[in-house]
Amino acid sequence: MKKIIFFMAILLIFLNSCFKPNNSNDYSTITFYLTDSPNNDIKKAEILVKEIRFTTDSTDIVLLNNEKVDFLTLAGDLKELKGIDINDESVLKNAKINITLDSTIDLGNKSINFDSTSIELELSYYNINIGRDYNIIIDLDLATSLSGDSNFNPKFRTWMVADSLADYRTITGYVYDYEENKNPKVNRPVAIITKDSSELLYSTITNSEGKFAFKKIKLPLKDLEIAVLYSGATIESTNISSYIIIDSVKELSPSIENINLYIGDF
Structure with missing residues (x-):
């Protein structure tokens, strides 16, 4: 994948405009993003995402519903899903992200059917400082999801990072x-x-x-x-x-x- 300087400059401007400092000490905003680790071998990776749902002991939120996503367009980019405000770390207790996919991925020149259409991810997080904002990244890794010419087993990962351009x-x-x-x-x-x-x-x-x-x-x-x-x-x-x-x-x-x-x- 070629490095396009102009694109990266635009992306940096985009990121600066998206992430806003939280001036309140009473709560933290957690924003969910969908992204993709790039794969040089394919030109398209479109899947109908039926649902992405975030659940904890006290929360149940739909982050994405019934939308076709070409994950290759997310390589080096982030698709914002939704943000939530929390005032206590305990709100994240037993946090999980549940992903439901259609059973077909469109690679442009062909389609592959697959069985793993329901994925549950446990969210690991560390000490949260209420008043600072955080991002939760949901990443589809195409490089390890595709095996050979006809096998696709979606490998998603998720983690939390502090919201800082650094x-x-x-x-x-x-x-x-x-x-x-x-x-x-x-x-x-x-x-x-x-x-x-x-x-x-x-x-x-x-x-x-x-x-x-x-x-x-x-x-x-x-x-x-x-x-x-x-x-x-x-x-x-x-x-x-x-x-x-x-x-x-x-x-x-x-x-x-x-x-x-x-x-x-x-």
């Missing part, structure tokens, strides 16, 4: 064999993961030049790493360490915007 990151780089040779590795899955390998946050695939890009993503305040996964890996486990090419792993510090990864002969 939380947005654009991270690019290349995957090579060795640092001396720099032979590009094409169509290799690159993932951003937690340091304990318990959670995969974002993934994408290198292009014909071995380049990867994560555009305007939101990252939680955790110890993170970036790594290359074995080709064809399908993430089914909560511990993804067995899918990682160990030699490629690098710490993803807050200052990193460009990073190259090396995987040898894998």
